[in-house]
């Protein structure tokens with residue numbers, strides 16, 4: 001979409017949002033609760049701790065469709081690093097996962113386990129559910145039927161689509177693990193049930209929770225901070241505390257920096273919580 005049209009639609013969406021959203025804005029978070037990186041970029045992006053509705057001109061230039069986002073993710077960002085996020089399984093150009101080599105044993109869906117999927121670290125549901133387009137039937141299909149939810153947000157809320165297709169928030173995952181994680185929060189789960197063979201990934205459906213392996217906990221934290229600062233996707237105080245600990249325990253490594261640089265080359269912005277770390 002040409003920039004000028006994109007800006008115009010963003011302004012329109014912001015106006016619609018203001019006009020239609022009867023809900024109060026998200027309450028501010030505790031100032032200083034999160035350790036803010038010290039770089040200029042970080043200060044600019046996270047100038048306030050309070051999540052804000054994104055405004056025209058401040059959003060990154062993310063891929064215009066999810067199909068394009070996935071293609072760029074697999075073919076550019078992960079081209080020479082074809083490993084899944086949760087389980088470290090290798091995948092090929094045909095987007096098929098080598099489950100044997102990484103010791104992944106499907107829990108109950110072997111067909112989905114064999115294919116790679118683009119996982120939203122911050123789920124699409126969390127990006128969308130507070131928006132009017134998710135909650136109110138603001139859209140109308142060709143047959144005149146009104147609808148709401150993900151499809152409606154994709155159609156009329158450019159900031160939703162921008163966030164939804166943001167490569168910083170997308171990682172390749174074993175399809176089954178992606179499906180099982182659903183919209184659950186990340187957290188700690190008692191014990192190590194290991195329902196996926198050698199993959200250190202647990203999902204607790206009773207408590208809507210997923211536990212990632214230690215080496216990606218910081219990555220998850222920094223992406224979550226980024227999504228909050230960029231798109232106002234709020235963290236609960238409990239999540240913030242957990243992610244601050246994960247950020248410290250699993251600091252940025254060479255691959256996370258390289259991944260960030262590749263995404264920055266594509267969509268124009270880096271994640272300040274990656275770039276500012278350790279400086």
Ligand SMILES: [Ca+2]
Nearest residue numbers: 200201202211
């Ligand atoms: Ca575990």
Ligand SMILES: [Ca+2]
Nearest residue numbers: 215216219250
């Ligand atoms: Ca890590």
